[in-house]
Structure formats: C-alpha cells, structure tokens
Amino acid sequence: xxxxxxxxxxxxxxxxxxxxxxxxxxxxxxxxxxGNPDFDLALKKADGIIGLSLKVTxxxxxxxxxxxxxxxxxxxxxxxxxEELSKRKILATNxxxxxDDTTADAIFGLLLSTARRIPELDQFVKSGQxxxxxxxxxxxxxxxxxxxxxxxxxxxxxxxxxxxxxxFGMDILYHNRSKNKEAEELYQASYCEFDDLLTQSxxxxxxxxxxxxxxxxxxAKEFQKMKKSAIFINGSRGKNVDExxxxxxxxxxxxxxxxIDVFTNEPTNPDNPLLTLKNLVTLPxxxxxxxxxxxxxxxxxxxxxxxxxxxxxxPSLLNETSWLIK
Ligand SMILES: NC(=O)c1ccc[n+]([C@@H]2O[C@H](COP(=O)([O-])OP(=O)(O)OC[C@H]3O[C@@H](n4cnc5c(N)ncnc54)[C@H](O)[C@@H]3O)[C@@H](O)[C@H]2O)c1
Ligand SMILES: O=C(O)[C@H](O)CO
Numbered sequence: 001x002x003x004x005x006x007x008x009x010x011x012x013x014x015x016x017x018x019x020x021x022x023x024x025x026x027x028x029x030x031x032x033x034x035g036n037p038d039f040d041l042a043l044k045k046a047d048g049i050i051g052l053s054l055k056v057t058x059x060x061x062x063x064x065x066x067x068x069x070x071x072x073x074x075x076x077x078x079x080x081x082x083e084e085l086s087k088r089k090i091l092a093t094n095x096x097x098x099x100d101d102t103t104a105d106a107i108f109g110l111l112l113s114t115a116r117r118i119p120e121l122d123q124f125v126k127s128g129q130x131x132x133x134x135x136x137x138x139x140x141x142x143x144x145x146x147x148x149x150x151x152x153x154x155x156x157x158x159x160x161x162x163x164x165x166x167x168f169g170m171d172i173l174y175h176n177r178s179k180n181k182e183a184e185e186l187y188q189a190s191y192c193e194f195d196d197l198l199t200q201s202x203x204x205x206x207x208x209x210x211x212x213x214x215x216x217x218x219x220a221k222e223f224q225k226m227k228k229s230a231i232f233i234n235g236s237r238g239k240n241v242d243e244x245x246x247x248x249x250x251x252x253x254x255x256x257x258x259x260i261d262v263f264t265n266e267p268t269n270p271d272n273p274l275l276t277l278k279n280l281v282t283l284p285x286x287x288x289x290x291x292x293x294x295x296x297x298x299x300x301x302x303x304x305x306x307x308x309x310x311x312x313x314x315p316s317l318l319n320e321t322s323w324l325i326k
Contacts, residue, residue, distance in 0.1 A: 002022065002024045003024070004026070004045040005047065005305065006028070007025055007026065009028065009051050010052040015295070015298040015299055018302065019050070019302060023048075024045075026038070046066060048305050049064075049071065052074055054079060056085065057081055058081060067088075069091040070090060073294075074288070074297070077094045078237060091308045091319060091322050092317075093318060094316055095301055095304075096316055098293065098297055099296070100155045102292070107156070107205065110260075111233050114257050116140035120278060143168055143170070143203070145170060148172050149172075149174065149200065149203065151176075151205070152236065153207075154176070158180070161183050164187070172187055172189035174192060175192050175194050201226070204226060204233070205234075206233065206241065208240060209237070210237035214236075214240045216239070216240070218245075219242035220242065223248075224254055228254065232246070232257075233259045238263040239264055259283075261282075261283040261287050263282075267284065303315060
C-alpha cells in the first residue's frame with residue numbers, strides 16, 4: 001500500500017504530479033480547513049504533510065496518528081510546534097538556501113519602491129494626473145551610498161547585503177546572534193549593537209525568524225530611536241513588529257516611510273489602518289514567490305518528504321534530535 005501524503009496550499013503542480021506516482025495524495029488548496037471532514041480524514045491517514053504554513057499544533061497532531069514528517073514549503077517554520085513534533089519523533093523540514101536571491105530581490109525591490117515612491121507615482125501617471133511638472137513633495141530619497149542596517153544577517157540578510165554593497169555602494173551595518181565573516185569580508189558589513197544600528201541607519205531592514213525572542217522586537221521605543229529620515233523594511237514576519245507602533249511612527253513622522261511584505265495577520269484585514277498611509281508600501285507576503293523559486297522550494301520539500309518516508313535523513317531537517325532518537 002502506498003503511503004498517504006497530505007498536500008496543503010501552494011505546492012507546485014509538477015511536483016504534486018510526481019508525488020502522485022509514489023504516494024496516495026490528497027490536496028487542499030484552501031487555507032480554510034478547520035471543520036472540513038475531508039481534511040480531517042486525510043490528516044488521520046497522513047504519513048507525511050507537505051505544504052505552506054499549515055499551523056501544526058498539539059491539537060492537530062493529536063488527530064494525525066500516522067504522521068512521520070511535516071515538510072514546509074518555506075524557510076520560516078514559525079507555523080510548527082517543533083517541540084511537540086520532536087516529542088512525538090515526527091520529523092520537520094524547511095527549504096533554506098533555494099530562496100535567498102529571490103527573496104532578497106523582492107525585499108530590495110520593496111526598499112527601492114518605498115524610497116522612490118514607485119507605487120504612488122505609478123498611480124499618479126495611470127490616473128491621468130501627470131499634466132504639470134512634478135512637485136518637490138513627490139520626490140523620493142536616494143538609496144545609493146546610504147547606510148543600510150540589517151537585523152538578522154542570515155542567508156537572506158547576506159543576499160540583501162550583497163545587492164546593497166555591489167549594486168548600490170551602500171555602507172552596511174548589521175546585528176545578528178553572532179558575527180558573520182562572509183558579510184564582513186565580502187560586503188564590508190560592520191557588526192553593531194541593536195540600538196546603534198537603529199540610530200545610525202538610513203534604512204533598517206528586518207530579516208530575523210519569528211521566535212519568542214523576536215516577537216515585536218521593533219516597537220514604539222525602536223521607532224523613536226531611528227532617524228526621522230529612516231525607512232523601515234520588514235521582509236521577515238509580521239509578528240516581529242508591533243503594527244500599532246508602526247502606524248503611529250508613520251503618522252507622527254517619527255520615521256520617513258516603511259515597506260512591508262508581511263503582516264501580523266495574513267491576509268491582512270482590508271480595514272487595517274496601515275493600508276490608509278501614503279508613506280507605507282506593502283506586498284502580500286510574496287518575497288519568495290516567483291514561478292522558478294516556488295518550483296525549487298516545492299522540489300526541495302518533496303526531496304525532504306521522500307527521504308523521510310524512505311527512512312533516510314532529509315536534507316533540511318529541523319529537529320535533528322528526532323532523527324537521532326530513531
Ligand atoms: N517575506 C518572505 O517572503 C520571506 C521569505 C523567506 C524568509 N522569510 C523570513 O525570513 C527569515 C530569515 O530567513 P533566512 O533564510 O535568512 O534565515 P537564517 O536562519 O539564514 O537567518 C536568520 C538570522 O537571524 C538571526 N537571528 C535570529 N534571532 C535573532 C535575534 N533575536 N537577534 C538577532 N539576530 C537573530 C540568526 O542568527 C540568523 O543569522 C525566515 O525565518 C522567514 O521568517 C520571509
Ligand atoms: O519563510 C518563507 O519561506 C516565506 O516567508 C514563505 O512563507
């Protein structure tokens with residue numbers, strides 16, 4: 001009998017087709033799965049889960065008696081209760097490395113769009129308002145040769161630093177759990193205490209994972225420390241930022257502008273007051289979502305799944321201890 005695999009949201013169709021050759025696959029492409037009897041049945045039978053951001057809680061695991069592996073199609077894994085998974089010796093995997101450049105392109109694009117007010121000016125042209133010369137209050141600010149502070153100098157942080165250093169001649173400050181040799185040697189990045197980075201940067205870019213430690217790590221106090229001319233970019237997770245404090249910082253001009261790819265709750269409510277602000281540029285959590293990158297992420301997730309279901313160690317295993325216990 002073939003093992004059962006539950007596919008959840010945004011797994012590339014070509015990868016699903018391949019999986020169907022080896023496994024009994026049940027797919028769910030809608031995130032509203034709670035109370036769906038088909039989902040409950042698939043979960044009960046599942047040997048493996050592959051997908052994007054399924055909230056894997058103790059309660060969900062109680063209803064998945066056969067589960068051996070959960071394969072995220074994402075590098076972030078704040079959707080997983082890793083402790084609970086490990087306790088039950090269920091393997092968990094993510095997709096590091098394959099999305100660094102794609103995500104850095106998007107986050108750097110967001111930085112440029114915010115600084116040069118690209119979405120606002122695009123609307124200005126398309127709505128037929130471009131009939132007189134531009135006014136100084138429509139000008140943007142320079143990006144090149146400014147100081148970029150990166151909080152979280154991991155894989156994506158370094159890909160952003162590479163763009164900033166080689167493409168835009170920026171000076172790079174960074175704050176991280178530990179010093180990073182590659183960033184220092186190749187991109188001339190200087191390690192900084194958290195507060196120093198906030199006070200000295202023209203652009204502050206947040207690229208840390210969502211953990212208990214990073215929850216709301218940027219709030220009212222942190223915005224007050226930033227330059228009034230600072231542009232804040234969040235490419236990490238919404239819960240790393242106090243959204244209400246961001247709103248106030250933008251309205252009260254404590255900082256100049258912000259660009260965010262992520263929100264506390266996603267999809268964000270259309271009534272979110274942040275969406276009314278001219279000095280905020282947003283994206284719908286799309287950092288790693290190009291056709292090519294989504295395919296590569298799905299392929300790596302499937303490789304993890306296959307390895308685990310074959311009793312081998314998956315290439316990007318998150319809970320090493322579960323493997324050792326086996
Ligand atoms: N917007 C998107 O579409 C998108 C795409 C990919 C990843 N992400 C987010 O970006 C995060 C980073 O991805 P990555 O691949 O670079 O991960 P990574 O693990 O390579 O890098 C994260 C870095 O953050 C540092 N860090 C962790 N906690 C910290 C703290 N409290 N203070 C300072 N530094 C801390 C770590 O030392 C590490 O260097 C992911 O966890 C995910 O949440 C978002
Ligand atoms: O963490 C990631 O890989 C992206 O944010 C997609 O969830």
